[in-house]
Amino acid sequence: MARIPPRVAAFSAALASLALAALAATACGGGDNEKAQISASIAAVTYFDNSGFHEIDDQLTQKGTLDPTAHSVAVHIQTVALTTDWPKELQAGAKGLAQAMGDFAMAVDTDKPDLKKATELSNKAHASWHAFSTQVWSHLQEHAGLKAGTGSDAHSH
DSSP states (O other): OOOOOHHHHHHHHHHHHHHHHHHHHHHHHSSOHHHHHHHHHHHHHHHHHTSSHHHHHHIIIIIOOOOTTHHHHHHHHHHHHHHSOOOGGGHHHHHHHHHHHHHHHHHHSSSSOOHHHHHHHHHHHHHHHHHHHHHHHHHHHHHTTOOTTOSOOOOOO
């Protein structure tokens, strides 16, 4: 069995805590749906940004090899995108991200995937992820009263 890196384990635990907090806010909010949506958005975009999809796309694009976790990571991103209670302004972007990740996941869900097609779909999903992540962070910054666009969509490794 593969060893989970400590950073990934710590991140997973933090994300689970944030997700539970968002769920509790939804259950106890009694009409405070905006706060619950903001919490859910933070949890989801943090998950996307730390999912490892950038590295999966880089490996496929630069080395022509498919990471064995590529399918599950794409399906997890797709699932989070489709099940998060997004503010109305983010719903279309979430659906677009889910579609791109789903297309990629289907392309690699075979014993012998077409690597050229998988690379094209991975690049599209990667671009969709960046665009949506930027949209979510801008929305959150505006909600926080910050000047939109003060964040970065640069990769963190």
